Amino acid sequence: xxxIKIALLGLGNVGRGVWNIINENGEEIRxxxxxxxxxxxxxxRDKDKARGVEVPEEILxxxxxxxxxxxxxxxxxxxxxxxxxxxxxxxxxxxxxxHVVTANKxxxxxxxxxLFEAADREGVMFYYEASVAGGIPIIQGVNxxxxxxxxxxxxxxxxxxxxxxxSKMELEDMDFDDxxxxxxxxxxxxxxxxxxxEAYDATYKLAxxxxxxxxxxxRYEDIYREGITKINSMDIKYAKELGFVIKLLAIAKDVNGxxxxxxxxxxxPKTHPLANVYDSFNAIFIKGNAxxxxxxxxxxxxxxxxxxxxxxxxxxxxxxESNLENYSAIKNNLWERNLKPMxxxxxxxxxxxxxxxxxGVLGDITTIFGKNNVSMRSIIQREREADNASLVIITxxxxxxxxxxxxxxxxELDSLESVDNIxxxxxxxxx
Amino acid sequence: xxxIKIALLGLGNVGRGVWNIINENGEEIRxxxxxxxxxxxxxxRDKDKARGVEVPEEILxxxxxxxxxxxxxxxxxxxxxxxxxxxxxxxxxxxxxxHVVTANKxxxxxxxxxLFEAADREGVMFYYEASVAGGIPIIQGVNxxxxxxxxxxxxxxxxxxxxxxxSKMELEDMDFDDxxxxxxxxxxxxxxxxxxxEAYDATYKLAxxxxxxxxxxxRYEDIYREGITKINSMDIKYAKELGFVIKLLAIAKDVNGxxxxxxxxxxxPKTHPLANVYDSFNAIFIKGNAxxxxxxxxxxxxxxxxxxxxxxxxxxxxxxESNLENYSAIKNNLWERNLKPMxxxxxxxxxxxxxxxxxGVLGDITTIFGKNNVSMRSIIQREREADNASLVIITxxxxxxxxxxxxxxxxELDSLESVDNIxxxxxxxxx
Numbered sequence: 001x002x003x004i005k006i007a008l009l010g011l012g013n014v015g016r017g018v019w020n021i022i023n024e025n026g027e028e029i030r031x032x033x034x035x036x037x038x039x040x041x042x043x044x045r046d047k048d049k050a051r052g053v054e055v056p057e058e059i060l061x062x063x064x065x066x067x068x069x070x071x072x073x074x075x076x077x078x079x080x081x082x083x084x085x086x087x088x089x090x091x092x093x094x095x096x097x098x099h100v101v102t103a104n105k106x107x108x109x110x111x112x113x114x115l116f117e118a119a120d121r122e123g124v125m126f127y128y129e130a131s132v133a134g135g136i137p138i139i140q141g142v143n144x145x146x147x148x149x150x151x152x153x154x155x156x157x158x159x160x161x162x163x164x165x166x167s168k169m170e171l172e173d174m175d176f177d178d179x180x181x182x183x184x185x186x187x188x189x190x191x192x193x194x195x196x197x198e199a200y201d202a203t204y205k206l207a208x209x210x211x212x213x214x215x216x217x218x219r220y221e222d223i224y225r226e227g228i229t230k231i232n233s234m235d236i237k238y239a240k241e242l243g244f245v246i247k248l249l250a251i252a253k254d255v256n257g258x259x260x261x262x263x264x265x266x267x268x269p270k271t272h273p274l275a276n277v278y279d280s281f282n283a284i285f286i287k288g289n290a291x292x293x294x295x296x297x298x299x300x301x302x303x304x305x306x307x308x309x310x311x312x313x314x315x316x317x318x319x320x321e322s323n324l325e326n327y328s329a330i331k332n333n334l335w336e337r338n339l340k341p342m343x344x345x346x347x348x349x350x351x352x353x354x355x356x357x358x359x360g361v362l363g364d365i366t367t368i369f370g371k372n373n374v375s376m377r378s379i380i381q382r383e384r385e386a387d388n389a390s391l392v393i394i395t396x397x398x399x400x401x402x403x404x405x406x407x408x409x410x411x412e413l414d415s416l417e418s419v420d421n422i423x424x425x426x427x428x429x430x431x
Numbered sequence: 432x433x434x435i436k437i438a439l440l441g442l443g444n445v446g447r448g449v450w451n452i453i454n455e456n457g458e459e460i461r462x463x464x465x466x467x468x469x470x471x472x473x474x475x476r477d478k479d480k481a482r483g484v485e486v487p488e489e490i491l492x493x494x495x496x497x498x499x500x501x502x503x504x505x506x507x508x509x510x511x512x513x514x515x516x517x518x519x520x521x522x523x524x525x526x527x528x529x530h531v532v533t534a535n536k537x538x539x540x541x542x543x544x545x546l547f548e549a550a551d552r553e554g555v556m557f558y559y560e561a562s563v564a565g566g567i568p569i570i571q572g573v574n575x576x577x578x579x580x581x582x583x584x585x586x587x588x589x590x591x592x593x594x595x596x597x598s599k600m601e602l603e604d605m606d607f608d609d610x611x612x613x614x615x616x617x618x619x620x621x622x623x624x625x626x627x628x629e630a631y632d633a634t635y636k637l638a639x640x641x642x643x644x645x646x647x648x649x650r651y652e653d654i655y656r657e658g659i660t661k662i663n664s665m666d667i668k669y670a671k672e673l674g675f676v677i678k679l680l681a682i683a684k685d686v687n688g689x690x691x692x693x694x695x696x697x698x699x700p701k702t703h704p705l706a707n708v709y710d711s712f713n714a715i716f717i718k719g720n721a722x723x724x725x726x727x728x729x730x731x732x733x734x735x736x737x738x739x740x741x742x743x744x745x746x747x748x749x750x751x752e753s754n755l756e757n758y759s760a761i762k763n764n765l766w767e768r769n770l771k772p773m774x775x776x777x778x779x780x781x782x783x784x785x786x787x788x789x790x791g792v793l794g795d796i797t798t799i800f801g802k803n804n805v806s807m808r809s810i811i812q813r814e815r816e817a818d819n820a821s822l823v824i825i826t827x828x829x830x831x832x833x834x835x836x837x838x839x840x841x842x843e844l845d846s847l848e849s850v851d852n853i854x855x856x857x858x859x860x861x862x
Contacts, residue, residue: 137576145568148742289741311579
């Protein structure tokens with residue numbers, strides 16, 4: 001039996017998962033990989049902290065040089081999160097010819113290029129399956145299984161926290177604040193939930209996965225991003241009435257050679273497989289020109305699911321160790337691709353506004369739409385109070401720029417009380 | 432650019448898909464793999480047959496030795512189907528040190544061992560992603576991404592034809608014969624549909640995938656198999672009323688170290704992700720001890736989806752070519768495992784019977800169940816004709832042997848007209 005020594009950087013949630021998997025599934029790993037994997041050192045900030053896992057004290061260290069200078073350690077597994085010092089530690093490990101596995105979406109989405117280049121230059125392997133959608137094998141799926149496909153569209157529910165919140169709002173009529181509070185109590189949401197609910201987390205993940213799927217470098221700053229904070233119970237109800245559910249989708253499409261990249265709450269038909277992904281589950285739905293529709297569904301977070309992907313990557317390193325010449329993790333520099341501006345995005349829209357309930361309002365709105373090439377598909381009008389009516393309009397396909405111009409004009413109407421929400425609709429057709 | 436020559440055996444449906452993918456997605460393949468893949472020969476039975484694909488006549492051959500003796504051909508892709516001569520051709524290719532890719536579930540499920548041994552002995556790679564669930568990357572998923580997991584349970588909808596028929600019966604109230612006829616008209620079912628509707632096809636696939644998932648040799652003859660021909664509209668309706676849908680499931684479970692393997696129509700809760708897999712789509716749901724719940728969903732058949740998996744395998748061969756020492760396709764001989772006899776399987780059951788509508792019948796049945804340790808969870812009674820009543824019983828968890836003993840006794844009752852159907856229920860809990 002060949003033996004391999006590895007080091008973990010960080011012993012938080014995912015670190016504990018990796019420790020437990022390697023120890024509890026040792027027999028599976030040995031038999032399947034032919035290697036005995038030993039965690040020989042773990043970098044921690046404080047050796048004395050209680051961690052809920054039995055790790056021999058002598059393998060803990062607070063000094064990274066104990067790891068990076070140890071020639072016996074072949075793989076460094078970065079599970080610290082954040083950009084610094086995670087990036088520096090990984091670069092240093094690569095410069096010492098150690099392979100690197102990471103679960104860190106933030107460093108990949110922001111500083112990935114430098115890491116990919118370093119891995120290439122140093123001739124080491126760099127794997128990051130756990131950085132997107134936890135235990136779901138989406139990176140290997142796109143990179144290997146679907147390698148013969150032109151990927152045309154990709155839709156992901158890649159943030160468990162927001163999916164949990166939206167599920168509670170839809171299925172249990174909770175309002176946003178209560179659902180967020182429950183997510184925090186259950187440990188699905190952080191004390192500061194900004195990164196999840198404002199969709200930074202989903203945007204990082206889309207940057208990583210779309211770079212691979214479309215073979216081009218995607219900067220996460222170039223992705224249109226909109227969180228779920230402005231979704232309220234009324235939107236959920238109207239959506240349901242119209243046959244939709246609302247999900248935070250990370251979307252990447254090839255539209256005639258231009259890339260459309262956006263992360264925002266989206267109305268999707270109740271009958272679509274993504275509509276039935278509930279609670280903190282993640283799913284990624286892909287259309288490839290050969291494979292057709294494909295969906296991968298599973299746990300996007302948690303110590304063991306994420307640990308499963310990390311240990312899977314460690315085994316990939318072992319499998320490919322003697323094969324470095326054919327290894328190529330960097331598949332995001334194959335093509336130059338133009339990004340489509342949001343104003344050119346062509347979708348159906350959901351528009352909820354409040355108007356003074358008097359004659360002529362609808363006529364005014366119709367006229368504005370007409371002048372801006374926006375056509376209405378359906379409209380729901382409800383009395384809300386004595387004088388005000390709530391209006392929900394679904395448009396036919398229209399350019400986002402035209403819709404936004406219309407909304408600017410509608411805002412100038414005397415009869416308008418408020419524009420309450422504008423949401424995009426995906427119908428998963430060819431457009 | 433490195434160039435690689437390959438040969439196809441067969442130019443039917445899947446062969447045309449592979450030809451089209453390699454030619455239409457050539458740029459993707461070259462950039463992603465670093466190889467220019469050329470189909471340099473294709474074995475056909477009749478060179479003059481029209482095929483709906485433009486293949487240069489000079490690469491067609493009816494003589495296998497043109498391929499197997501050609502030293503420039505590095506990979507043989509078997510797309511003929513059937514056991515003979517597919518097996519002999521693959522063995523011969525391996526003996527000439529050619530790598531082999533196949534989409535042939537039948538030869539794998541029946542003669543796989545000989546092929547695995549030959550590949551091992553000859554030091555060539557042998558890939559077969561397309562043999563199970565078409566374009567869905569389940570083989571690589573289980574073999575690589577989930578390699579760090581103990582797989583505890585696996586449930587597959589792996590036959591598109593039967594899923595199409597059951598979908599039509601459920602969603603459009605068709606009866607079995609009409610649904611089968613429509614499936615045949617649409618090309619989803621063969622003129623002789625036996626292999627699909629009697630679940631041979633699904634059983635072959637379960638043998639292949641469970642061998643990998645549980646690391647042990649599974650003979651398809653050892654798997655309990657039951658087709659969908661006895662499902663009728665009444666069962667579909669009762670199931671719906673009780674909150675279930677009926678799917679043909681291929682099931683493999685590790686129950687305290689014993690393997691439970693069975694393929695049969697199954698009642699599953701409407702809320703489960705597998706319940707929403709409709710039409711000819713396939714899906715495989717896995718519980719791993721690290722990854723938790725994972726589902727892969729997509730097209731299980733068709734020229735391009737299956738071709739996507741075949742070309743993915745060709746690219747895997749190229750990726751691993753210089754890495755043969757670490758390549759190991761054979762993961763089905765790691766453990767010896769006992770198979771659980773069907774009589775020990777412990778499930779909830781759906782039992783539909785017709786009885787003469789007279790006093791005491793229910794009491795008789797209850798007494799028989801009581802003597803055999805079967806307890807009832809719910810019962811629906813409907814009048815059917817003047818004298819006969821239809822009775823649907825759902826049991827609590829019970830051993831199949833006990834249930835079958837009860838049914839034997841019930842059959843002896845004077846008041847019994849007929850035992851119409853016995854179906855198993857999966858609730859996807861830990862049992």
